[in-house]
Amino acid sequence: MKLDTSGLESAAPVWGAPSELVDGFSAGPSFDLPNTTDFDGFQKEAIQMVKPAKGTTTLAFIFKEGVMVAADSRASMGGYISSQSVKKIIEINPYMLGTMAGGAADCQFWHRNLGIKCRLHELANKRRISVTGASKLLANILYSYRGMGLSVGTMIAGWDETGPGLYYVDSEGGRLKGMRFSVGSGSPYAYGVLDNGYRYDMSVEEAAELARRAIYHATFRDGASGGVASVYYVGPNGWKKLSGDDVGELHYKYYPVMPSTVEQEMVEVGGA
Amino acid sequence: MARYDRAITVFSPDGHLFQVEYALEAVRKGNAAVGVRGTDIVVLGVEKKSAVKLQDSRSVRKIVSLDDHIALACAGLKADARVLINRARIECQSHRLTVEDPVTVEYITRYIAGLQQKYTQSGGVRPFGLSTLIVGFDPYTSVPSLYQTDPSGTFSAWKANATGRNSNSMREFLEKNYKETSGHETIKLAIRALLEVSFCFSYVITAIVT
Numbered sequence: 001m002k003l004d005t006s007g008l009e010s011a012a013p014v015w016g017a018p019s020e021l022v023d024g025f026s027a028g029p030s031f032d033l034p035n036t037t038d039f040d041g042f043q044k045e046a047i048q049m050v051k052p053a054k055g056t057t058t059l060a061f062i063f064k065e066g067v068m069v070a071a072d073s074r075a076s077m078g079g080y081i082s083s084q085s086v087k088k089i090i091e092i093n094p095y096m097l098g099t100m101a102g103g104a105a106d107c108q109f110w111h112r113n114l115g116i117k118c119r120l121h122e123l124a125n126k127r128r129i130s131v132t133g134a135s136k137l138l139a140n141i142l143y144s145y146r147g148m149g150l151s152v153g154t155m156i157a158g159w160d161e162t163g164p165g166l167y168y169v170d171s172e173g174g175r176l177k178g179m180r181f182s183v184g185s186g187s188p189y190a191y192g193v194l195d196n197g198y199r200y201d202m203s204v205e206e207a208a209e210l211a212r213r214a215i216y217h218a219t220f221r222d223g224a225s226g227g228v229a230s231v232y233y234v235g236p237n238g239w240k241k242l243s244g245d246d247v248g249e250l251h252y253k254y255y256p257v258m259p260s261t262v263e264q265e266m267v268e269v270g271g272a
Numbered sequence: 273m274a275r276y277d278r279a280i281t282v283f284s285p286d287g288h289l290f291q292v293e294y295a296l297e298a299v300r301k302g303n304a305a306v307g308v309r310g311t312d313i314v315v316l317g318v319e320k321k322s323a324v325k326l327q328d329s330r331s332v333r334k335i336v337s338l339d340d341h342i343a344l345a346c347a348g349l350k351a352d353a354r355v356l357i358n359r360a361r362i363e364c365q366s367h368r369l370t371v372e373d374p375v376t377v378e379y380i381t382r383y384i385a386g387l388q389q390k391y392t393q394s395g396g397v398r399p400f401g402l403s404t405l406i407v408g409f410d411p412y413t414s415v416p417s418l419y420q421t422d423p424s425g426t427f428s429a430w431k432a433n434a435t436g437r438n439s440n441s442m443r444e445f446l447e448k449n450y451k452e453t454s455g456h457e458t459i460k461l462a463i464r465a466l467l468e469v470s471f472c473f474s475y476v477i478t479a480i481v482t
Contacts, residue, residue: 125379133371140370161412 029144043147055224057186058088058099059194059214060155060166062179064201067157067164067234069097070211072186072219072247073227075104084227093118095238096134096158101183102151102171110152114138131158131165135175143173153183159234186218186225193217204233208242216254219247281395291399292392295348295423298401302347303334304436306465307405308446309418310458314407316345317462319437319470339364341408342377347436348402348423356400360384377408381419381427389425399423403435432461438469 036042058071071088074081088100090111096118100107117137121129129137135156142152152171159165168176168183180198182190193214202210208231215229230244284290304319318334335345338360346353363383367375384404391399403422410417420435421427432450434442445468446461453461 124382125376130371130373133373136370136372 029141031148056088056101056184057182057190057215057218057222057225058101058155058184059180059182059187059190059211060099060157061181061194061198061207061211062164062166063199063207065204065207065233065235066159067097067166068207068211069099069155069157069232069234069239070215071099071230072215072225073230074219074225076224081226086227087230089230089232091239092134092156092158095128095160095234096131096156097232097234097239099155099157099183101153106150106152106171107154110138110141110150111154113141128160130160130162131156131167132160132162132177134158135165135167135169139169139173139175142169142171145171146173155181155183157234159236159238164234182214182218184218184225186215186222189218189221190214204235204242208233212243212245212250213254216247216250220251281393289392289424292424295399295401296403299348299403299423299435300437300439302349302402302436304434304438304442304466304469305334305345305347305405306432306434306442306446306462307345307407307418307420307430308432308450308453308458308462308465309407309416309430311452311454312416313455313458314409314416314418315458315462316343316405316407317466318345319466338380338406339374339408341374341411342380342406343408344404344406346402346404347439349400350402352400353402353404356384356387356402356404359387374411376410377406377417377419378410378429380408381406381421385421385425385427387425388421388423392423392425405433405435432465434465441469442466 033039034042055076056072056074058069060067060069069089073084073086073088075083075086086100086104090098090100090108092098092111092115098107098111098114100111114134114137118129118134121133138154138156142150150171152169154169156167156169157165166178166181168174168178168181180194182194191214194210197210197213211231212229215225215231219225219227219229226247228244229247229250231242233240233242282289303321306317308315316335320334335343336357337343338357342364344357344360346356360380360383364375364380367373367379384406388400391397400423403420406417406419406421408417409415418430418433419427420430420433422435432446434446442465445465449461449464
C-alpha cells in the first residue's frame with residue numbers, strides 16, 4: 001500500500017512518461033487491494049481491530065466575536081490513564097486550529113500534513129487558504145484512506161476572508177459545516193451544557209466560560225476525559241490561548257466545599 | 273543550427289530552444305487578438321476574417337469562457353487551443369471541487385502556462401503553438417485582470433496587450449494611447465487597436481463587466 005507522502009517530499013518529482021501529460025486531474029494517492037475473497041468482511045475486521053474508542057471531549061462553536069475551541073487533555077488506553085497532559089488542540093497555522101479525537105498519532109500527523117498543504121497554498125496563491133478549502137483538503141485525504149483504519153474525529157476552526165469558519169471532519173470521510181460541534185466520548189455531556197448556555201451574541205469572556213464549563217461537566221461524568229480544560233479563541237487576528245485549568249480545581253471553584261449545618265449545631269450545643 | 277531544432281529537449285549552443293521559437297512563429301501567423309484592462313472592465317477583441325462566405329461563422333468560437341468569470345482568447349494553432357482550453361476548464365472545476373472556491377485569474381493562468389511549459393521539457397511532444405490572453409475578475413475581490421501566456425510557458429499580467437498577426441503595431445498603438453479607462457472608453461480603445469491592423473474585417477468583442 002502506498003501512503004500519501006507528498007507532505008514529506010523535499011525534491012520536485014521527476015517528469016514521467018508522456019502518459020502523465022494527458023491526465024485531466026492530478027493523480028491522488030493510490031493503494032493496492034489485498035487478496036481476499038470477502039473484501040467487505042476484511043474491511044470490517046480491520047476497522048474493529050484498529051478502532052480505538054475516541055476517549056476525549058473536544059468542542060467548538062461559532063459566536064458573534066469568532067470561534068471558541070476547547071478540549072480536555074486525558075489520554076486513556078482502556079482503563080489506564082496514559083497521560084493527563086495531551087495537547088488536543090493542534091495549531092495548524094496562526095489563524096486555524098484543529099482538535100484531536102480518536103487516534104493521537106493519526107490526528108497529529110494529518111494535521112501537520114494539512115499545515116504543510118495550507119502553507120504551500122499560501123505561497124503559490126499569495127493569499128491564505130479558506131477554512132472551507134483546508135477542511136476539504138483534509139476530508140479528501142481521509143476519504144482516500146477510508147476503511148484502512150484511520151481514526152480521526154476533528155474540527156477545523158479558523159477565521160478567513162468570509163469570517164469565522166467551523167467544520168467537522170472525520171475518518172469516514174464525512175465533512176460537516178456547522179455552528180456548534182462536540183466530539184468524543186464526553187461529547188453528550190458537553191452538548192448538554194453547551195446547547196443550554198449558547199447564545200450567538202456572547203462576549204469573549206462569556207463564551208470562554210461556557211466552553212470551560214462544558215468541558216468540566218464532560219470530564220466530571222466521562223471517565224475517559226479529564227486533565228486540563230484548554231480554551232482557545234479564534235478571532236480576526238488569529239487564535240489565542242485563553243486558559244488551561246485543571247478540572248479538579250475547576251470542580252472546587254464551581255462547587256466550593258461548604259461546612260454542613262449539622263456540624264455547626266453540634267458545636268453550639270457543646271458550648272452552651 | 274539545423275541540428276538543434278529537431279528534438280524539443282535539446283538546447284542549442286547559444287541557449288535557444290528552437291522548437292519554442294518556431295512555435296512563436298506559428299503564433300505570429302495567427303489571427304490578431306487584443307486585450308485591454310480598465311478599472312471596472314476587461315475587454316478582449318479578435319480579428320475575424322470575412323473571406324469565408326460558406327462557413328457558418330457561429331461555429332468558430334475565438335473567444336471562449338473558461339468559467340463564469342474568466343474568458344480566454346488566443347492566437348496561433350486553433351486545434352492546440354481546443355486541447356488547452358478543455359484542460360483549463362477541467363482545472364477550473366477541479367479547483368471549485370477541492371477548495372469550494374472559483375479560481376483566480378492568476379491561478380488558471382499559472383496552470384495554463386505550466387501546461388505549456390511541460391510540453392517544452394518532455395520527449396516526443398511539441399509545444400502548443402499558441403499564445404493566450406486571459407481576462408477575468410477574481411472572486412470576492414472583483415479585481416479585473418489581464419494575463420498573457422506564450423508557448424515557452426511564461427506568463428505575466430498586462431494593462432493592455434496584443435498577440436498574433438501585427439501584434440507589434442497594435443502594441444505600439446496601445447503603448448502610445450493607453451490610459452486608465454472604464455466602461456465604454458476601454459472598449460473603444462480595444463477597437464481602435466484592432467482597427468490599426470485590420471482593414472476589411474468584422475470583429476468580435478467580448479466584454480465582461482461585473
